[in-house]
Amino acid sequence: MNVRMQIDQDEAIYHLDILLGMKEQDIEFFQVGKFMAMIQDNGSFHGEDFFRWVSEKYGFESRKANYIIWFYKAAKKSGISFSQLMGNKIGWTKLTLLAPVINPSNLNDWLDLARIISVEKLKIEVKNAKKAKAA
16 A cells, blocks of 8 residues: 655755755755645745745755756656656756656666766757657
8 A cells, every 4th residue: 555645844844954955966856846846835835935935045046946846747747756766866957858758668768868968968869859759
């Protein structure tokens, strides 16, 4: 039986504080996105604008926070789990590029490629993959 625990906003903030206190290369952006989404989706954000709060507390521009949340939701929707992404050592920019093309069966290939090529080259690969999928 799969039991999912719901956590409240304060607990999500606690987990986010721990994750974002790590060195950049150790941060698991899937988890960051998960907790940011939980906080944002709560709706009653202590009367503050969510993205302004994230910017002030963690130094994230709203664009970066939005992309991290978007990646988490896209990965979750496509069936990708945290355990599949754990320890991937790929930054949030590359992860957000991969979101439209990854699924559980091709994830490892995309992650391997993302580790060895630049962001610009990854953009081209993703664009080509999207074209091929549409054809």
